[in-house]
Amino acid sequence: MRAAAILWLRQLKRYARARARMVGSLGQPLLFLFALGFGFGPIFARAGHGNYLDFVVPGVISMGIIFTGVFGGIEIIFDRQFGFLKETLVAPVPRFVIVLGRTLGGATTALLQGLLVFIVSLIAGFHIHHPLEALLALPFMALIALLFSAIGTAIGSVLKDIQGFPLIMNFLVMPIFFFSNALFPTRGLPAPLKLVAQINPLSYGVAGIRDAFAGQASLGMVTDLAVLGALAALLLAIASYLFSRIEL
Amino acid sequence: MVAMIEVRGLVKMFGNFTAIDNISFAVPEGEIRAFLGPNGAGKTTTIKILTTVLTPSSGWIRVAGRDPVREPAEVRRAFGIVFQDPSLDDELTAYENMELHGALYGVPRAQLRERATTLLGFVGLAERRRDYVKTFSGGMRRRLEIARALLHKPRILFLDEPTIGLDPQTRSLIWEFVRGLATEQSVTVFFTTHAMEEAERVADEITVIDHGRIIAEGTATSLKERTRSTSLEEAFIALTGRDVRAEEANPAERMRMLRRAWRGR
Numbered sequence: 001m002r003a004a005a006i007l008w009l010r011q012l013k014r015y016a017r018a019r020a021r022m023v024g025s026l027g028q029p030l031l032f033l034f035a036l037g038f039g040f041g042p043i044f045a046r047a048g049h050g051n052y053l054d055f056v057v058p059g060v061i062s063m064g065i066i067f068t069g070v071f072g073g074i075e076i077i078f079d080r081q082f083g084f085l086k087e088t089l090v091a092p093v094p095r096f097v098i099v100l101g102r103t104l105g106g107a108t109t110a111l112l113q114g115l116l117v118f119i120v121s122l123i124a125g126f127h128i129h130h131p132l133e134a135l136l137a138l139p140f141m142a143l144i145a146l147l148f149s150a151i152g153t154a155i156g157s158v159l160k161d162i163q164g165f166p167l168i169m170n171f172l173v174m175p176i177f178f179f180s181n182a183l184f185p186t187r188g189l190p191a192p193l194k195l196v197a198q199i200n201p202l203s204y205g206v207a208g209i210r211d212a213f214a215g216q217a218s219l220g221m222v223t224d225l226a227v228l229g230a231l232a233a234l235l236l237a238i239a240s241y242l243f244s245r246i247e248l
Numbered sequence: 249m250v251a252m253i254e255v256r257g258l259v260k261m262f263g264n265f266t267a268i269d270n271i272s273f274a275v276p277e278g279e280i281r282a283f284l285g286p287n288g289a290g291k292t293t294t295i296k297i298l299t300t301v302l303t304p305s306s307g308w309i310r311v312a313g314r315d316p317v318r319e320p321a322e323v324r325r326a327f328g329i330v331f332q333d334p335s336l337d338d339e340l341t342a343y344e345n346m347e348l349h350g351a352l353y354g355v356p357r358a359q360l361r362e363r364a365t366t367l368l369g370f371v372g373l374a375e376r377r378r379d380y381v382k383t384f385s386g387g388m389r390r391r392l393e394i395a396r397a398l399l400h401k402p403r404i405l406f407l408d409e410p411t412i413g414l415d416p417q418t419r420s421l422i423w424e425f426v427r428g429l430a431t432e433q434s435v436t437v438f439f440t441t442h443a444m445e446e447a448e449r450v451a452d453e454i455t456v457i458d459h460g461r462i463i464a465e466g467t468a469t470s471l472k473e474r475t476r477s478t479s480l481e482e483a484f485i486a487l488t489g490r491d492v493r494a495e496e497a498n499p500a501e502r503m504r505m506l507r508r509a510w511r512g513r
């Protein structure tokens with residue numbers, strides 16, 4: 001476990017040292033927060049849905065988390081390119097432990113990024129119903145982080161170079177984000193879109209964060225957490241299988 | 249003498265292509281063995297198989313008495329390796345790279361600190377231990393990689409073209425250090441190089457591989473006598489011919505080119 005811990009720590013150090021990246025990846029969620037949050041606010045209120053900023057912040061937080069999470073996993077490609085990957089592959093450590101350390105590291109940085117977005121949202125005027133109840137958002141954020149970090153690790157184990165990166169972003173990560181409940185309510189959507197949003201794992205996470213912030217915590221959250229947790233575990237297993245097949 | 253590396257009838261196929269064609273050799277404990285051959289002869293593939301990162305198609309292999317296929321963890325603990333390409337984390341400091349290696353290999357914490365400090369001193373990096381690797385020159389990186397490879401007290405040291413692109417000072421420092429390891433601590437050294445004068449000067453025995461087959465084996469003197477050559481370089485060309493080999497553009501090679509382009513920005 002010391003091996004997993006040191007790889008976890010490595011991800012954190014790299015995240016903390018790459019200030020430019022940290023600030024840079026705040027850009028996109030903030031753009032969504034301000035452009036959409038304030039832009040759609042009036043229409044949303046007129047349609048009788050309430051405060052759009054309060055609605056969209058959980059979606060934007062999860063955006064920060066999934067992008068950082070996937071990116072953290074995809075960093076395997078950089079490690080492959082710059083050579084560090086070899087050092088871990090010849091170490092007397094089961095590949096599963098390496099995947100675990102890396103993925104947990106990536107998930108931790110993603111969670112930190114989500115918290116950063118949350119803090120900026122508070123400054124922008126987001127309100128939470130009750131601070132203690134809002135803490136319930138944390139396990140949801142953590143599981144989204146873990147799930148998408150594992151997805152990134154799985155992808156990074158298969159991709160040989162960074163050329164495939166836009167493909168993953170535009171055809172996997174962006175669609176998962178847009179076809180969820182992150183930006184709009186799923187009520188009243190056309191049936192196919194609604195179905196996609198409902199089976200989208202991200203929707204469970206966003207719903208949980210939203211309920212926690214809005215003071216609508218319920219027992220249903222336990223089911224959502226269980227679903228997310230099971231998926232994260234499955235993806236971790238897939239990632240470690242794919243990682244174990246890497247040959248130099 | 250105990251053989252630290254023993255290979256019998258090793259074959260490695262990539263699809264229909266035979267990269268390693270039924271080779272056998274043994275390296276006794278404490279010996280420095282040069283593994284020479286033109287580009288694409290099968291040197292790196294052999295090292296990858298010995299170091300558990302590639303599985304052989306067939307053959308019998310023992311590294312430190314263990315089977316790399318069935319007991320990879322035991323084999324991995326027994327060797328240290330300096331790869332042909334860099335393998336450090338540039339965003340960490342020299343010491344952090346050592347620390348990470350120690351944790352991966354389960355070196356006890358107290359011992360780790362002491363050994364890391366000693367080894368960094370040996371390779372002349374004690375002063376720079378807190379600096380990021382990205383600020384290091386090629387020679388410093390290589391020295392750090394060697395120090396790191398020795399941190400867990402391996403019985404075998406694999407060096408895949410360790411002196412490529414280094415200045416004469418660094419090259420001679422590295423080889424002196426490696427000689428010392430073999431004579432004083434009985435570390436078995438298995439290295440590849442294209443610099444024939446290095447092989448001639450450092451290696452106890454030389455194995456020459458070409459087209460996946462072993463074509464000659466012996467001391468530098470015996471190879472020179474056999475080919476009636478005055479230098480090992482001449483002997484090497486007499487053995488392997490004058491054809492220039494096309495190196496296959498495999499993913500590793502492409503990455504190497506990409507990295508060079510990246511660095512050269």
